[in-house]
Amino acid sequence: MVIKLDKVDVVIVGTGWAGGVVAAELSKAGYKVVGLERGKNQVRADYIGVKDELRYTNRYEMMQNLAPETITSRNYLDETALPVRTRQEMMAGTDLGGGSVHWAGATYRWRPYDFKIRSMTIERYGKAKIPEGMTIQDWGITYDEMEKYYDRWEKTAGISGEPDPLGDKRTNDYPNPPMMESPPIKLFKEAAKKLGYHPFQVASGNLSQGYTNPDGEVMNACMYCSYCTQYGCDFGAKSDPLVTVLPTAMKTGNYEARVGSYVRRVLHEGGKATGVLYVDDLTGQEYEQPADVVVLAAFTFTNNRLLMLSKIGQQYNPQTRKGVIGRNLNGQFNITFLGARGYFEDKKFNYYAGAGALGGTMSDFAADNFDHTNLNFIGGGGIEMRQYGEAAISSNHVPKGTPKWGAEFKKNSIHYAYRNLVVWYTPNVMSWWHNFYDLDPTYKDDFGDPLLRITNKYTDQDRNIAKFGIEKCREIMEEMGADIIDEDEVPYEFDHIYSGGHYAGGVIMGTDPATSAVNNYLQMWDMDNLFVVGGSAFPQFGGHHPTSTIGALGYRAAEGIDKYLKNGGQLVAGKMESNKV
Amino acid sequence: MADRPTDVNEKKGMSRRTFMKNTGLVAGGVVGGGLFGGLLTNQFQKKTDVKNTSTGKDSGQLQDARVFFTRAEDFDILSAATERILPKDDLGPGAIELGVPYFIDKQLHSEWGINAKEYMKGPFVLNMDTTGNHNKTRDQDNQGPNTETQVPTPTPRYQTKMNRGEIFIIGLRGMDLTAQKEFGAKFVELSPEQQDEVMRMFDDGQVELKGIGSQNFFHLLLQTTLEGAYADPVYGGNRDMMGWKMKEYPGPRASYMAQIEPEEFVKLDQQSLRDYQGH
Numbered sequence: 040m041v042i043k044l045d046k047v048d049v050v051i052v053g054t055g056w057a058g059g060v061v062a063a064e065l066s067k068a069g070y071k072v073v074g075l076e077r078g079k080n081q082v083r084a085d086y087i088g089v090k091d092e093l094r095y096t097n098r099y100e101m102m103q104n105l106a107p108e109t110i111t112s113r114n115y116l117d118e119t120a121l122p123v124r125t126r127q128e129m130m131a132g133t134d135l136g137g138g139s140v141h142w143a144g145a146t147y148r149w150r151p152y153d154f155k156i157r158s159m160t161i162e163r164y165g166k167a168k169i170p171e172g173m174t175i176q177d178w179g180i181t182y183d184e185m186e187k188y189y190d191r192w193e194k195t196a197g198i199s200g201e202p203d204p205l206g207d208k209r210t211n212d213y214p215n216p217p218m219m220e221s222p223p224i225k226l227f228k229e230a231a232k233k234l235g236y237h238p239f240q241v242a243s244g245n246l247s248q249g250y251t252n253p254d255g256e257v258m259n260a261c262m263y264c265s266y267c268t269q270y271g272c273d274f275g276a277k278s279d280p281l282v283t284v285l286p287t288a289m290k291t292g293n294y295e296a297r298v299g300s301y302v303r304r305v306l307h308e309g310g311k312a313t314g315v316l317y318v319d320d321l322t323g324q325e326y327e328q329p330a331d332v333v334v335l336a337a338f339t340f341t342n343n344r345l346l347m348l349s350k351i352g353q354q355y356n357p358q359t360r361k362g363v364i365g366r367n368l369n370g371q372f373n374i375t376f377l378g379a380r381g382y383f384e385d386k387k388f389n390y391y392a393g394a395g396a397l398g399g400t401m402s403d404f405a406a407d408n409f410d411h412t413n414l415n416f417i418g419g420g421g422i423e424m425r426q427y428g429e430a431a432i433s434s435n436h437v438p439k440g441t442p443k444w445g446a447e448f449k450k451n452s453i454h455y456a457y458r459n460l461v462v463w464y465t466p467n468v469m470s471w472w473h474n475f476y477d478l479d480p481t482y483k484d485d486f487g488d489p490l491l492r493i494t495n496k497y498t499d500q501d502r503n504i505a506k507f508g509i510e511k512c513r514e515i516m517e518e519m520g521a522d523i524i525d526e527d528e529v530p531y532e533f534d535h536i537y538s539g540g541h542y543a544g545g546v547i548m549g550t551d552p553a554t555s556a557v558n559n560y561l562q563m564w565d566m567d568n569l570f571v572v573g574g575s576a577f578p579q580f581g582g583h584h585p586t587s588t589i590g591a592l593g594y595r596a597a598e599g600i601d602k603y604l605k606n607g608g609q610l611v612a613g614k615m616e617s618n619k620v
Numbered sequence: 621m622a623d624r625p626t627d628v629n630e631k632k633g634m635s636r637r638t639f640m641k642n643t644g645l646v647a648g649g650v651v652g653g654g655l656f657g658g659l660l661t662n663q664f665q666k667k668t669d670v671k672n673t674s675t676g677k678d679s680g681q682l683q684d685a686r687v688f689f690t691r692a693e694d695f696d697i698l699s700a701a702t703e704r705i706l707p708k709d710d711l712g713p714g715a716i717e718l719g720v721p722y723f724i725d726k727q728l729h730s731e732w733g734i735n736a737k738e739y740m741k742g743p744f745v746l747n748m749d750t751t752g753n754h755n756k757t758r759d760q761d762n763q764g765p766n767t768e769t770q771v772p773t774p775t776p777r778y779q780t781k782m783n784r785g786e787i788f789i790i791g792l793r794g795m796d797l798t799a800q801k802e803f804g805a806k807f808v809e810l811s812p813e814q815q816d817e818v819m820r821m822f823d824d825g826q827v828e829l830k831g832i833g834s835q836n837f838f839h840l841l842l843q844t845t846l847e848g849a850y851a852d853p854v855y856g857g858n859r860d861m862m863g864w865k866m867k868e869y870p871g872p873r874a875s876y877m878a879q880i881e882p883e884e885f886v887k888l889d890q891q892s893l894r895d896y897q898g899h
Contacts (some may be wrong), residue, residue, distance in 0.1 A: 392876030
């Protein structure tokens with residue numbers, strides 16, 4: 040028996056940055072909002088005293104339990120996809136605050152180029168520069184329009200940073216100064232400068248000082264304890280929804296976060312969403328939560344799967360290349376974050392110390408900041424060196440040629456534990472007709488619903504841009520004076536490892552309802568009162584980490600939902616044929 | 621035999637020789653009259669052995685009992701193999717002295733060992749030629765093993781119906797069978813060089829095991845050995861924080877702010893999770 044609950048103004052699936060920002064803004068505006076979270080309740084106390092590398096880094100304590108549900112994966116259309124079974128291979132955030140609680144904190148705005156990649160490429164290099172089958176498209180929103188949302192999110196999150204010398208227009212500086220500069224960061228910056236580049240400090244969600252955000256939420260200064268990435272913050276010093284937008288929403292009295300609530304369907308009738316169907320994880324009781332507006336703000340995978348299971352929108356078909364749901368799968372895979380690792384004989388760094396977003400970076404090879412005329416790829420990305428603070432299990436890097444075990448391995452792994460640094464490149468990831476999401480024909484979840492299936496393969500574009508980045512990283516590492524430099528190898532094919540949490544697309548934003556699922560307010564073209572917010576809206580992946588763009592899109596969506604609740608209807612007029620595939 | 625690393629470690633508690641001695645008592649069946657009596661005697665003697673050879677420190681001694689492995693022989697092979705992965709040398713203790721075998725035993729008894737949070741629904745499509753069950757860190761291809769080890773495969777890696785505990789049993793017994801086939805003796809009786817030879821065969825994927833590639837088992841063994849050496853001592857390995865001392869890793873702290881800016885390496889005393897939570 041499904042229990043039907045009282046109707047609310049807005050029901051939001053997910054409590055991460057996307058769902059949290061929307062919840063805070065709409066509950067502040069006086070709407071009654073319910074947030075549904077599949078995981079458990081989490082507060083700061085859950086992270087105090089649990090600095091345990093094995094439990095969090097190696098056993099994935101904060102990641103989604105895959106026993107009830109995972110994804111399946113394959114490279115080619117003619118393959119059978121297999122389930123990605125272990126948390127080592129598939130990490131998605133869970134619990135209140137979602138993946139945003141265990142993020143490292145590195146913050147990058149995406150570039151004007153990222154939002155207009157197709158038209159800017161054609162404008163500068165001609166149409167032939169975009170290879171056949173690459174389905175990149177303009178977002179239908181520009182950087183200038185996004186700027187105020189970025190600014191808003193950075194203030195909410197208390198981002199600590201300094202301007203990028205090659206950066207784009209900013210209305211305001213970061214609300215807090217950059218983090219401390221360690222010797223490895225200095226080394227990186229000096230080397231980059233000598234080579235004529237423009238290094239700067241990574242903007243960070245680890246706060247450089249105590250801060251009160253515009254909503255009145257108080258955050259503490261980072262203690263540089265090293266337990267950031269894959270951990271919740273012990274000190275309330277890492278910006279996440281648990282210390283910012285969720286308490287803001289709760290204070291209004293208009294927001295209720297229901298944990299242990301596994302959403303199975305978006306309910307709809309006559310082209311309008313009527314609410315969602317969810318199951319209480321502890322009791323098995325099914326509930327219907329009716330709402331005027333339904334917001335899907337879960338992880339990319341869940342946003343896609345819920346639309347497919349609920350039969351909303353036309354499923355993308357790679358054979359006909361028609362349909363929009365599941366189109367343009369993108370993200371950062373094992374071809375991203377490649378670079379060069381250097382081993383130093385005469386230097387020993389305090390590398391056990393650090394913070395998730397402590398690092399140096401540069402934009403000289405980002406976006407279209409360099410001429411691509413004679414290059415066999417388009418796009419670019421940041422070059423980054425981070426000092427996360429390595430614990431003992433993870434600090435086992437050894438130079439190439441060292442055996443994987445035995446006496447020599449032991450000797451080298453101990454000798455080099457604090458004598459190695461890595462510099463990497465984070466290029467754009469383009470979308471292709473053959474990379475997409477749909478439902479798996481074989482594997483099911485605990486309720487008998489099909490799993491989400493991913494089909495993803497690499498192209499020359501991916502391999503060429505990675506190779507270019509590795510060479511640049513090597514050049515910097517040489518200048519840094521490493522005695523041994525090991526370059527990453529470019530993998531030929533995607534390895535089905537979903538370990539970084541940066542997977543996007545499938546419910547993409549655009550101007551044309553034939554090639555996009557949502558308009559630039561994240562409102563579905565097909566269903567006026569359904570908004571799909573998060574990385575699922577990226578038509579292709581920008582040249583850096585996604586978090587601030589997701590936060591900014593949350594503010595954009597909240598504005599749209601407010602408009603819709605006041606006036607109804609489609610907020611944007613669709614332009615057909617704007618982006619012919 | 622005398623210079624084998626595990627023999628050197630005998631004073632530190634569990635050792636291969638202790639096991640072999642005890643196993644001999646049972647196998648011989650002459651002590652105490654009958655198998656049951658032999659087992660009792662064996663248990664009694666083993667406890668005495670451990671007590672007599674303990675380091676006198678309180679770390680982990682009460683935890684030195686198997687909760688996953690039922691056969692002492694399996695645990696004995698595990699101990700010997702982990703010691704070859706991380707041998708005792710002049711840098712510091714090896715896997716046995718660090719308590720790695722007991723760490724692995726406890727891990728296999730945990731939710732991780734029974735794959736409680738992994739997707740374990742069928743069908744299981746296991747291609748023995750190409751399918752591994754383990755992944756890698758981003759830069760693993762080129763920089764040697766971290767805690768995770770890599771097998772290049774065209775499919776998602778873990779496609780066996782077996783959980784990690786079952787894989788360990790199949791793998792360790794496979795090592796013993798391989799030892800007997802190649803060298804005519806049990807794995808624990810081989811010289812270190814011969815043991816390495818058997819382990820290399822597993823590492824190279826040359827050994828046939830039921831339902832799992834030998835390489836996949838071996839990488840699981842590699843991964844857990846490093847985890848046991850360097851995880852917080854609360855899990856039964858990294859005994860007395862000796863792994864951390866060897867590596868100069870200080871352990872969890874409230875803050876490393878004072879270590880961010882200095883140019884020189886700052887060596888700190890080790891602290892465990894127990895110290896951290898005990899504030």
